[in-house]
Amino acid sequence: MKVVASTKLNRAMRAMNESKAFxxxxxxxxxxAETKVPQEAKTLIVVASSDKGLCGGIHSALSKATRKKLLDNPNADLVILGEKCKAQLQREKSQNIVLSFGNVGKDIPTFTEAQTVADQIFQLPKQYDNIEVLFNTYLSPVSYDQKTIQTYSVDSFSESANxxxxxxxxxELPNLREFALANAIYWxxxxxxxCEQSARRNAMDNASKNAGEMIQKFQILFNRTRQAVITGELVEIITGAAASEES
Incomplete structure (x- = not known):
């Protein structure tokens, strides 16, 4: 799995760089334009997770960041992409979840998938002044952090200083907003x-090292036990031989 994750990571990095540019x-x-969020804005948080595990605490960190945001804004609604964060958040934040998507993360994301998600978000009955996209950002092969991209409503953008x-x-403003949200989700x-592929590779590398250490410990235990058994048998043979000579 480490080799597979390493191969997939190269493709994922290329896709990440392309989407980041957009x-x-x-x-x-x-x-x-110096666009700002109005006071008492209706906020929607889009959590970009996936359906796949075996990648360390990457989904848990994203869920933790979401809970922190809800502490500051408890009335914010949630749209969750992926089953991992949905399973972690719906136990205590189910009242905030208005939409969720499955079958996420099976392959490299495409702009078409992001556009589909954006379309579904804009079909929600509530209108939001601020839509925040929360995701894991890649820092290095062994570290990642959580980042937020903001997209604003038409009114907020039209009232910008510049x-x-x-x-x-x-x-054209509604089209610009939808395009900006689709770009943010794609990114x-x-x-x-x-981040997931990098974390999975690291997790599998650590699992391999732990398995090797465990095998070594059991090998040492096996050799010690074998030596103890052989020593015990030799003691019995010598003791029996000595008893026979005395008799």
Whole structure:
């Protein structure tokens, strides 16, 4: 499994770099416009997890970060991508979950999948001023952290301080928001997939080392037991021979 994860990690890294370029470029529009979240905004948190395990505590860390966000904003709604975080969060935060998706993480994510998720989110009955995409960000082959990408509503963007610097027609603003959310989800899924493959490789490497150490310990125990049995048999033979000579 370590070899398989190492092979998949190279492909996942390429997909992560491509999606990151799209996501950062899309978010730069909001940064240049100095878009801000209004007070008492309705917030939706999209948690980018997966269905697969055997990758250490990567899903637990994401669930922990989600709980921390809900402490600051207990009325925020959740959309969960993947069964792992859903299983961890629905026990205590089921009232916050409004939508969930399965069959996530089986292969490298695509923009089509992200666009489908974004479409389903915009079909929810509630309108959100702020949509935050929470995911695992890749730091190094042995470390990762949790990161949030924000996408804003049409009203929030149109009320930005530098909105006038962008020549965007009003009828195009909803399309821009949906495209920005799809880019953010695509980035989150791709980078989360790379983190998962890296964590899985490390977990399998640690499992192999632990198994090797366990085999070595049992080998030593086996040799000691074997020597003790042989020594006991020799003592019995010598004792019996000595008794025979005396008799």
């Amino acid at each position: 996501g950062e470029t899309s978010n730069k529009v909001y940064e240049e 909105f006038s610097a962008f020549e965007i027609d009003d009828e 989150a899924l791709a980078e989360g997939h790379a």
